[in-house]
Amino acid sequence: MIRQTSAGIYAWLPLGWRVLQKVAQIVREEQDRAGAQEMLMPTIQSADLWKQSGRYEAYGKEMLRITDRHDREMLYGPTNEEMITDIFKTFVKSYKDLPKNLYHIQWKFRDEIRPRFGLMRGREFLMKDNYSFDLDVEGAKLSYRRMFLAYLRTFARMGIKAIPMRADTGPIGGDLSHEFIILAETGESQVFCDRRWLELDVLAEAPAPDSDLKEFFDRYTSIYAATEEMHDAAKAPADLVTARGIEVGHIFYFGKKYSQPMEAIVAGPDGQPVTVEMGSYGIGVSRVVAAIIEASHDEQGIIWPEPVAPFKLAIVNLKVDDAECSRVCEDLYARLSGAKVEVLYDDRNERPGAKFADMDLIGVPWQLTVGPRGLKAGVVELKRRATGEKFELSVEDALARVMA
Amino acid sequence: MIRQTSAGIYAWLPLGWRVLQKVAQIVREEQDRAGAQEMLMPTIQSADLWKQSGRYEAYGKEMLRITDRHDREMLYGPTNEEMITDIFKTFVKSYKDLPKNLYHIQWKFRDEIRPRFGLMRGREFLMKDNYSFDLDVEGAKLSYRRMFLAYLRTFARMGIKAIPMRADTGPIGGDLSHEFIILAETGESQVFCDRRWLELDVLAEAPAPDSDLKEFFDRYTSIYAATEEMHDAAKAPADLVTARGIEVGHIFYFGKKYSQPMEAIVAGPDGQPVTVEMGSYGIGVSRVVAAIIEASHDEQGIIWPEPVAPFKLAIVNLKVDDAECSRVCEDLYARLSGAKVEVLYDDRNERPGAKFADMDLIGVPWQLTVGPRGLKAGVVELKRRATGEKFELSVEDALARVMA
Known part of the structure; x- marks a missing residue:
């Protein structure tokens, strides 16, 4: 920072x-x-x-x-x-x-x-x-x-x-x-x-x-x-x-x-x-x-209050070499950016644990995690940094939630 | 400046x-x-x-x-x-x-x-x-x-x-x-x-x-x-x-x-x-x-190019102690500000000549002059600073022109 x-x-x-x-x-x-x-x-x-x-x-x-x-x-x-x-x-x-x-x-x-x-x-x-x-x-x-x-x-x-x-x-x-x-x-x-x-x-x-x-x-x-x-x-x-x-x-x-x-x-x-x-x-x-x-x-x-957070949301791609994961992440990124939501995309090739730790450290208010297992079940995970609450949602529901 | x-x-x-x-x-x-x-x-x-x-x-x-x-x-x-x-x-x-x-x-x-x-x-x-x-x-x-x-x-x-x-x-x-x-x-x-x-x-x-x-x-x-x-x-x-x-x-x-x-x-x-x-x-x-x-x-x-001008438009009130002049000016100011047009309102009690000279000096791209004589004829004057062109227009036409 x-x-x-x-x-x-x-x-x-x-x-x-x-x-x-x-x-x-x-x-x-x-x-x-x-x-x-x-x-x-x-x-x-x-x-x-x-x-x-x-x-x-x-x-x-x-x-x-x-x-x-x-x-x-x-x-x-x-x-x-x-x-x-x-x-x-x-x-x-x-x-x-x-x-x-x-x-x-x-x-x-x-x-x-x-x-x-x-x-x-x-x-x-x-x-x-x-x-x-x-x-x-x-x-x-x-x-x-x-x-x-x-x-x-x-x-x-x-x-x-x-x-x-x-x-x-x-x-x-x-x-x-x-x-x-x-x-x-x-x-x-x-x-x-x-x-x-x-x-x-x-x-x-x-x-x-x-x-x-x-x-x-x-x-x-x-x-x-x-x-x-x-x-x-x-x-x-x-x-x-x-x-x-x-x-x-x-x-x-x-x-x-x-x-x-x-x-x-x-x-x-x-x-x-x-x-x-x-x-x-x-x-x-x-x-x-x-x-x-x-x-x-x-x-x-x-834990940044939302009005001063560097980004409102971080998209965490759990498996950057998985084509479907990356496709969904890039699509989310494009749609959120298009809607003027400030979003950070973590597409580094790192262990999930390291990525989560970094996002918690940076303190972005919302983390949206996309992984191959979740996608098979039709869900992504939305986490609220301030409370640690996690929600399993469909891509569309997650989008609606963070764009509200 | x-x-x-x-x-x-x-x-x-x-x-x-x-x-x-x-x-x-x-x-x-x-x-x-x-x-x-x-x-x-x-x-x-x-x-x-x-x-x-x-x-x-x-x-x-x-x-x-x-x-x-x-x-x-x-x-x-x-x-x-x-x-x-x-x-x-x-x-x-x-x-x-x-x-x-x-x-x-x-x-x-x-x-x-x-x-x-x-x-x-x-x-x-x-x-x-x-x-x-x-x-x-x-x-x-x-x-x-x-x-x-x-x-x-x-x-x-x-x-x-x-x-x-x-x-x-x-x-x-x-x-x-x-x-x-x-x-x-x-x-x-x-x-x-x-x-x-x-x-x-x-x-x-x-x-x-x-x-x-x-x-x-x-x-x-x-x-x-x-x-x-x-x-x-x-x-x-x-x-x-x-x-x-x-x-x-x-x-x-x-x-x-x-x-x-x-x-x-x-x-x-x-x-x-x-x-x-x-x-x-x-x-x-x-x-x-x-x-x-x-x-x-x-x-x-x-003569400021419009993209960098301090204001897009100046409203020049020719007679600040005339109730109708001031009413029209204030209404124009409110409507333009509401439409996010950057507007400067000159309501100083000065001679018209001094006001025009100041506005030319400052270089605001458009000047909208409101005076009692014009209002009686139903018009205001819109002047383009860069060319000196002047247009006599109804209030609504002037608004439409500068908000375009």
């Missing part, structure tokens, strides 16, 4: 790349749905803007600093608050163009001293970050609620449960912030949440993104959930879940922290200058892939 | 980003069609592999060299021959897994001494590069022909004509190479080609990618086309076009140049070790966007 090419830096091989793309595409669709506009900022930034915001020194050694051939100070962006604020103020001059919310999905670099947990804390990582610009605090808080909803929807659509937890704002700054955390035994930190979180069906309950979202936000933030540093045993409910968690997203409202020093100012309705209110919102796209693996696997390998 | 954030480094604003994505998507579809598999390599590489191939010193100052916090030598990849060869040899051990063709679409960096021509010679640029691995020369040449065809199709689908010209292999090395060049007055170099190139309909003539492509390749390479350095007046046809050109793609067959020093060896059919035959193939995805603008514009602005 992936291969480390140097410390904390990974190449995504074709299977891993498919998962990464699916995760990114769900992120993209939910950003678009929430009214954010996609753009793309470069990976390499000039140090100048960071000096203006005061973060060039503050960021420390995690920032990968680069000197180009003309001895200019550059850096590999770990985040983009400065750059987006600069772009914004160049193009947006009037309150009429607000609210504005711009996002991009781009590689970032943080020179971690000791890259750990594989992809989880890689140095080069893919992140969706976006930035909202509003005329006033009320508008900025609505933008924040929109992203809160978009994030809940995003992770729910991936088939994983990410719980928003009130969080410290850290080096980004600001006074309102939530971390979105996936529960997994190998998680990096201790988290606490009301057991009700485990039952919530976000997609069924999510309101339309263009409503004011107040009731929704208040209800969801009233159900207890906290990271270790924010946890308050006195406020915790009786039915508390204590678990390990992995952070996959983080949203911030920070007001004028960047717009003030960088002078992101628009003309208000009365013609007077207004310094805009900002928020920023991040999803670790490559980190989500790692977090899903941590949260969803067994001893045999990965 | 884009904004320079530092010398030779650009941010893609929402309109420009849409074009970049469309170009990338066409590239992707044609790579998939030709049997290449997508993956993704990181931007930051360790210097070690480049020392092994001998290119670390050879590459000179164009390579952006970086030292991380542990004083390890890193670099921002300008290309990926070394990394892909290393990945290949880790995973592929047998002739049975050949041929293999892997591609990625990733940001590259070349620290040009004097970044010029805007995007055309940017320092950070998006490139599709792929790498073919074959057991023997005959297989490698077939891989080369497949990419030759894929490139012709790729550019033709974008609505532009890119002419393959026999080229020097330069620092990549090898003995067979073609540059794909778009003709444009502002092109960086002089090129020469048979006038027949201007009439060829590649998409109509392209054979299936799984045939041997010999006849096709021989026919297309027999029609004269040469860069200045390869031009031979004695061999040129009578009806020769002399023009300026912009390179947007480059394909190379270079045999064992990297596989030998890096020991990319598989077991052949007889069990004996075979050093694989390689080729590499690049398309400057961000450069294509710049080249299209150079090749397709007039004094009013850009």
